[in-house]
Amino acid sequence: MRAAAQNDPQAFVNQIPDGMLVIDEIQRAPELLLPIKASIDRHRTAGRFLLTGSADLLRLERTPDSLAGRAVTLPLRTLSQGEINGRLDDFVTRFVAGVDPFDVRSTVSREDYANLLAAGGYPEVFRRSPRLRAAWFDGYIDRIVQRDARDVRRLVDGNRLATVLRLVAANQAGEVVRARLSRDADVPETTMTAYLDLVETLYLVERIRPWTGNLTTRQAGKAKGLVTDSALAMHLSGVTPARAAALVGGGELLGPLLEGLVVSELRKQQTWSDTRFSVFHYRETSGVEVDVLLELDDGRVLGLEVKAKQTYKPEHFRGLQRLAERLGDRFLGGIVLGTADQGVRFGEKLVGLPIASLWEL
Template sequence: MPSGGGSRLRSAWFDGYVDRIVQRDARDVRRVVDPRRLATVLKLLASNQSGEVVRAKLARDADIPDTTMTAYLDLVETLYLVETIPPLANSLRTRQAGKAKAVVADSASAMHLAGVTSGCATDLVTGGELLGPLLEGLVVSELGKQRTWSETGFSLFHYRETSGIEVDVIIELDDDRVIGVEVKASQTYRPEHFRGLQRLSERLGDRFAGGVVLGTADHGVQFGANLVGLPIASLWEL
């Protein structure tokens, strides 16, 4: 096969997959839908993978009326294409900031929709700015799958304070305990990677069951009584 043939085939497959969804599957759920606008919404969400959803900006960039954007966002969730992660509230409400995050559930689709091609491989391998959001999306997607069969019920949130301190993923167990997860595109574990988890531990007290930094290293570290660093692969290997 000529050089680049595999990439072209993959691209054609994903183009066909997305086209089938926006042209046919979406209409099975909602009869009145603009396929072009729906495809644009998906691309914009993928380009901001794991980012907070600012509806007004998304509507403007997609050329969709604000009043219609909610319906499009509901549609992509109903089709299981996108998962939204709300901010953790409850007793932390007073200092919290932020909106729901959106994650295109399938990482390969997210890369294709965002225009991440083989030409971006160096950036991904070296931990460039593309890798972090994609890894966070992968973690959220994996946790979402595990939620369907886990014997322990849990919900997913994220956490951000007005000061800028944040934790990528919050796992709130049915007994109200919380596990914090930070995702880092790094092969080393640094003290600053645990800063948000330490802050969350201070805020939650006994509710904080533990925190983990998931990175690209092939080993783990202990960073305190209830804080650890682990390879991302531990999500499905442990």
């Protein structure tokens, strides 16, 4: 089919003039984009083409056209916890509508969080046994770095690409410092930049930008990076559910993974939420930071701290309190998400909630 498309792209694109032509893995034949563009311009009927693929067309080296004004891009992420549990998950809309934290209860335990992190959201494996899941991820990673990556960028070292993935997973939800990654992977910094772009193009890693808003010049920080699926992140970093859930030393492993889960769930909910919002992180040069910052279309801001703790402590809210002072009326609320089984009010516009509130509210 690809050979036919490349031999006569015009005929291939126009073979179903009155229906929908679905082209999967379009990144393997980007030369079809210009004929598709011409066909759309000749016949402006919505829904004539459905283009799917495992790489971001806008970031490909060989993309001849972006189809700007002619296409809508829909990111297809792994299953959300709401989808897995048969719930409508729209956390931001529900919270904005008003939530009494003392009414919030959850039966999800610390061990449950570790297990759902390890299950992830890939439809093929989230209900499989740990052994089969590990085998699937081994094959998945190998095929991507050794084959799929070359569809996007011909000159790529698969072993180095796998190393970059493991380094990002080991620092899940941490700031992306190219110089450090370059040193740890033993590759030039310019090469590291290209590899980071590649894993984003393949939808394996995403970066969360620092929020600068309209406050002052004191905000600082680099983008945070995270492997998009929690199970893939755990597999790459060699963390088991038992190690993550352990009360002694487990918090250091569980905390970043939970922060990655929160960001990932919110990114999924963005695509169907009744409330439009953007996802950032916040950090000042003084060291004050907030794990996740959500900015609504009307300019109001919701801050979230993610903790692996089963209790809420005053120090967990300090970054949120600082954010509230700086934002004034724009501050919608601050939430500490933890592994506790119930919610609590911790001051004006400050609450603690179970992480599972993201999909259980």
